[in-house]
Amino acid sequence: MPSESLSGVAVSPGRASGPVVRVAEPLGEPASTPAPADPAAEAARIAPAAQIVAGRLEKLAETATGEAATILITTAAMAADPALVSSAEQLVKDQHLPAPRAVHQAAGKFADALAAAGGYMAERARDVLDVRDRLIAELLGIAPPGVPDLASPSVLVARDLAPADTAGLDPDKVLALVTEEGGPTSHTAILARALGIPAVVAVRGLLALDAQALAVDGDTGVVEVADPDAEVVTAVKSGAIEWDGTGATSDGHRVKVLGNVGSATDAQAAAEAGAEGVGLFRTEFCYLDASSEPSVEEQRKAYTAVLTPFRGKPVIVRTLDAGADKPLAFLEPEDEPNPALGVRGLRVAFDRPEILDRQLEAIAGAAQDSGAEVSVMAPMVATAAEAAWFAERVRAAGIARAGVMIEIPAAALTAREILDAVDFVSVGTNDLAQYTFAADRQLGAVAKLNDPWQPGLLRLLKVIGQAAKDTGKPAGVCGEAAADPRLALVLAGLGLTSLSMNAPAVRAVGASLAATTLAECEALADAVLATSDPVSARQAAAKR
Numbered sequence: 001m002p003s004e005s006l007s008g009v010a011v012s013p014g015r016a017s018g019p020v021v022r023v024a025e026p027l028g029e030p031a032s033t034p035a036p037a038d039p040a041a042e043a044a045r046i047a048p049a050a051q052i053v054a055g056r057l058e059k060l061a062e063t064a065t066g067e068a069a070t071i072l073i074t075t076a077a078m079a080a081d082p083a084l085v086s087s088a089e090q091l092v093k094d095q096h097l098p099a100p101r102a103v104h105q106a107a108g109k110f111a112d113a114l115a116a117a118g119g120y121m122a123e124r125a126r127d128v129l130d131v132r133d134r135l136i137a138e139l140l141g142i143a144p145p146g147v148p149d150l151a152s153p154s155v156l157v158a159r160d161l162a163p164a165d166t167a168g169l170d171p172d173k174v175l176a177l178v179t180e181e182g183g184p185t186s187h188t189a190i191l192a193r194a195l196g197i198p199a200v201v202a203v204r205g206l207l208a209l210d211a212q213a214l215a216v217d218g219d220t221g222v223v224e225v226a227d228p229d230a231e232v233v234t235a236v237k238s239g240a241i242e243w244d245g246t247g248a249t250s251d252g253h254r255v256k257v258l259g260n261v262g263s264a265t266d267a268q269a270a271a272e273a274g275a276e277g278v279g280l281f282r283t284e285f286c287y288l289d290a291s292s293e294p295s296v297e298e299q300r301k302a303y304t305a306v307l308t309p310f311r312g313k314p315v316i317v318r319t320l321d322a323g324a325d326k327p328l329a330f331l332e333p334e335d336e337p338n339p340a341l342g343v344r345g346l347r348v349a350f351d352r353p354e355i356l357d358r359q360l361e362a363i364a365g366a367a368q369d370s371g372a373e374v375s376v377m378a379p380m381v382a383t384a385a386e387a388a389w390f391a392e393r394v395r396a397a398g399i400a401r402a403g404v405m406i407e408i409p410a411a412a413l414t415a416r417e418i419l420d421a422v423d424f425v426s427v428g429t430n431d432l433a434q435y436t437f438a439a440d441r442q443l444g445a446v447a448k449l450n451d452p453w454q455p456g457l458l459r460l461l462k463v464i465g466q467a468a469k470d471t472g473k474p475a476g477v478c479g480e481a482a483a484d485p486r487l488a489l490v491l492a493g494l495g496l497t498s499l500s501m502n503a504p505a506v507r508a509v510g511a512s513l514a515a516t517t518l519a520e521c522e523a524l525a526d527a528v529l530a531t532s533d534p535v536s537a538r539q540a541a542a543k544r
């Protein structure tokens, strides 16, 4: 049997094997030349292509249920819309454009008109663009872009996936996810972990591999060509872990074990896993698909659904962290050469504070409705002055506790001053690593730098832990570093006061803390800080 194997960075545990389904690359803009030799014949290709696309969508609608079925039926109707077809035909006849280009322009105009109408109509603009891409792909004879609709359980193979696409994956149909790009802290990886889908990213050479079936190991990062006729194997889950549900070292030093959530489903899973509260609610995950700003009422309802499982428990809600790899249509910045270094996170609110204020109003309402003990924090804060600006707005909204994330090296180095301005901080090690190592967290080629065991990153965490001890204020970790049971001990030893992670990691981290004294955690931290690379850091931690 074929034994070709590749390796990448394991980001979501479990093993699976099965048939491969490839996610097609995004379509570029179709060319406006060459002009068709026979414009009438070229125009006549559009209507039948539209019928084929509409027919496919209707067929899919038959197998879907609820809201998904309604969306597919509406999208099918858009594909067959005579107004869209005839305006594209006209462009071919009048301007002698190739049919794919004509469809691109005609659909673009429809989408712009819908977006300008606002409200419900604006929500449909994205659907028109989806229809546009399907129609263009049909005219070009290629697969439509995006995640295909899976008829049976499959291993998804992609260059990379947008967070919105990953969030929509069905864990019953996606056996495993493998990407050529992406880093261990990319949002694709984070979402795959939250969904419990085994995943390996940064698999160099993946797209060139001609495999009909793959076996994927989400623990080791090995991806092997498998026998396409072999039985489909699903993820192997680890057994139950003993933990009493209170985050503390064996000698009683409290380190709260909290959940990272982005939806009501995640919150339910975190509560069931035994999380003592929520250390990070990524509110932007509720709106990856929204084309306009949700109203205060809509936000209040969405947040209440997430907070309700944590009635009477602490929950940290993070205000919208839009930008770079998590673009939100209603907070789109100007075109920027380096989006990760641009107007993202809290920086969006400096120009448009009214959007922040409306979100704070909704969060205050959701706190009342759910009975959760809500604190709010801001993402991407660089200075103590920014932290103070944010805290003032949070308090003006009637929310008692304000904090900020530390994910920029300058903020780590001034953690003391930042803590003077707010009630708590929470370290986003994913971005803190990205900015400390100047290594894009979405890029497979630099994935090794974005390793939370890098001593350079851990030395910054020591500064933050010391600031927490000096001020007596909490400093948690909510980046992926907190989900590693061994590294969790190092973080506790550095003086961090809580750890927040995806539901599947909660019990393992809780149990790891419960089996170790604070003095042992501190000794581990010292040993790891004395190393100069992640391999020796891991070895130093394993020896003790």
Ligand SMILES: C=C(OP(=O)(O)O)C(=O)O
Residues within 6 Å of the ligand: 280, 282, 321, 407, 427, 428, 429, 430, 431, 432, 478, 479, 480
């Ligand atoms: C928790 C973090 O925020 P996000 O992953 O959403 O950027 C982080 O950067 O570590």
Ligand SMILES: [Mg+2]
Residues within 6 Å of the ligand: 379, 407, 428, 430, 431
């Ligand atoms: Mg971040």
